[in-house]
Amino acid sequence: MxxxxxxxxxxxxxxxxxxxxxxxxxxxxxxxxxxxxxxxxxxxxxxxxxxxxxxxxxxxxxxxxxxxxxxxxxxxxxxxxxxxxxxxxxxxxxxxxxxxxxxxxxxxxxxxxxxxxxxxxxxxxxxxxxxxxxxxxxxxxxxxxxxxxxxxxxxxxxxxxxxxxxxxxxxxxxxxxxxxxxxxxxxxxxxxxxxxTAPRHHSDVEPAPKQFLRILKDGQIMRLALGIFMLHVLLTATFVVLPISLRDESGLASASHGYVYLPILILSILTMVPFIILAEKKRRMKEVFVGAVITLGIAELIWVFFHTSLALTIVALWLFFSAFNLLEATLPSLVSKRSPAGSKGTAMGVYSTCQFLGAFIGGWSGGTVYGQFSFTGAFIFGAIVVLLWLYFAFTMIPPKHLRSHILSVGNLNPNEADALAKRLSEIAGVDDAVVVPDEGVAYLKIDDEHLDQAALDSIHPVIS
Structure with a gap:
């Protein structure tokens, strides 16, 4: 060839x-x-x-x-x-x-x-x-x-x-x-x-039981898992009450709700793109992350005080979905950057579990608060969730700007795998390296700004 x-x-x-x-x-x-x-x-x-x-x-x-x-x-x-x-x-x-x-x-x-x-x-x-x-x-x-x-x-x-x-x-x-x-x-x-014909375990996408304790002890990863939990608490709790508020408080017929949601979602996606570029290219991930959480809080506060105004409710929806989509896109990236080499699948498994738990808790708690305290109480509940989240967001350690690479290494015995992992970890720009003989791959965490590509290629030429 x-x-x-x-x-x-x-x-x-x-x-x-x-x-x-x-x-x-x-x-x-x-x-x-x-x-x-x-x-x-x-x-x-x-x-x-x-x-x-x-x-x-x-x-x-x-x-x-x-x-x-x-x-x-x-x-x-x-x-x-x-x-x-x-x-x-x-x-x-x-x-x-x-x-x-x-x-x-x-x-x-x-x-x-x-x-x-x-x-x-x-x-x-x-x-x-x-x-x-x-x-x-x-x-x-x-x-x-x-x-x-x-x-x-x-x-x-x-x-x-x-x-x-x-x-x-x-x-x-x-x-x-x-x-x-x-x-x-x-x-x-x-x-x-x-x-x-022969499915294999892939540590970059699948959880490994022996890695769970390591991930659960990692305070920074668990902050991110808590973040996706709170984001989906907010989403589900909001949609317990928002459709009713739009109809009964803001005066928008239920048949017209889709004509509000879809344009706002499209606009919110366009809004978030510059901030993703700022976070990834300009290395402002923490600032963008914290700003998005604050924006969620602003949306909730608008609903607290102005949910009877259709115009302001729509503005709050735009803010909410802009921040939601931005966080939904950046949180997995943060988990990927923070997770140790070869443990991304386990970290994402914990993350996803927290996401679904958030949907459950958000629906139940949002409905309960709404039943006791009506619309205002439900939106105040959302604002309180954001306030709690802000504490963990502000105290988050800014992530290293690393990305994951997978190196196909073929069949190796455990001693050869350990030796290769040591050689890889000594290359400039390779922050972490794990070789998994059963999978025939090496998982790397790489800093592109400092990577010695020639040294990496000299060990093995095929990387993702």
Whole structure:
């Protein structure tokens, strides 16, 4: 093979990689779409269900989070043992059953059970592992970024389209639609995703039980995990009360809510781009991070004092989503920078668990506070959450600007792996290096400004 062809093969995805990645993006996005579609409309619908109280409505909205948090890591580890596709198929079946239960429910308890069943289809870790199985090391970062982008697109689409679809088919229809999409996703998984003959553990995307204690003791990583927990407490608690406030306090008909959410989300994405550039390129990550948390607090305070004003409510929505999207994009980057080499999968597993716990706690607590103290109390609760978060944000140590690299090293025995890790860690610009013989790769944390690329290439020429 010529040098040019070899370079093209390294930099671009193969047809098999593209087929597998885009099929899995579709499955992941459809599942997230099913969870998010009811977010802007559920609290408006749920008041008519038998036994509904504000606390139980919030619990129903966030119930998927508790089962997702409990099961996502075990399901990911199970997929190492029995294969990715059986675990993902089983998760999609559980998700479809939960959607059907929620669609047929006439009581709030029935919807809570359905939402919990939806969350029990915890396939995120197994999908990420299958993506890693299907992509070469040098393509994996790109593949994971595309998965993350698909989640953001699904979220924006759900908030904009959910109220419109609700006018046509109602919330039960939305649940039925997500059940059908889950069944279609099973077909895509089993007929569209290439077969993996020998799934392997990938420390860059999968948690490893022996690393959990190390991650849980890392105060900086746990600050970031607490951050995503609080962000999703705010999101779910806000959407317990905001749709009702928009309709009853600000005077916006529920059928028009989608026409507000979608343009604001698009504008908020455009707003956050310069700040991401400032954080990453200008190395102002902590300042941007703290500023985004403060912006969330400003949005909550506007809602506290001016939730009867439609114009100011919309301004607060723009601030909220600009900060939310910025934090949703930067928090995983911070975790990646802070996690030790070879431990990113474990750190992200803890992070994701906290994210789903936040959705559960946010729904339940937001509904409870709203039931006791109405709209003002619910938004004050959000402001208090932000105030607590600010303490941890201000005292965060600014991260080193490191990025992860994966080096394919082939078959090595433990002694050879230790020797290679020592050589790699001695190269200028390599902050940390771990060689995992079972995976045939070395995980590196690299500072590009100080990296001795020639020295790294002299050890091994193929890096991601």
């Amino acid at each position: 010529s040098q040019n062809k070899e370079k093209h093969f390294t930099l671009g995805m193969t047809p098999v990689e593209r087929r597998g990645l885009f099929s899995l993006i579709g499955i992941y996005a459809l599942r997230m779409l099913g969870l998010f579609l009811i977010l802007p409309v559920f609290s408006l619908y749920a008041h008519d269900l038998e036994g509904a109280t504000p606390s139980l409505i919030g619990l129903a909205l966030g119930a998927y989070g508790i089962t997702q948090a409990i099961l996502q890591i075990p399901f990911g580890l199970l997929s190492d043992r029995i294969g990715r596709k059986p675990v993902i198929t089983g998760g999609l079946i559980l998700f479809a059953i939960g959607s059907a239960v929620a669609a047929m429910a006439t009581t709030i308890t029935g919807v809570i059970i359905g939402r919990a069943l939806q969350g029990s289809g915890a396939i995120a870790a197994a999908i990420m592992a299958l993506v890693a199985d299907l992509t070469r090391e040098e393509q994996r970062t790109k593949a994971m970024a595309m998965i993350g982008l698909s989640i953001g697109v699904a979220f924006a689409f759900a908030l904009g389209v959910g109220p419109v679809l609700n006018r046509w088919i109602g919330v039960p229809g939305l649940f039925w639609m997500t059940a059908i999409l889950a069944i279609l996703a099973i077909g895509v998984l089993n007929f569209g995703v290439p077969k993996v």
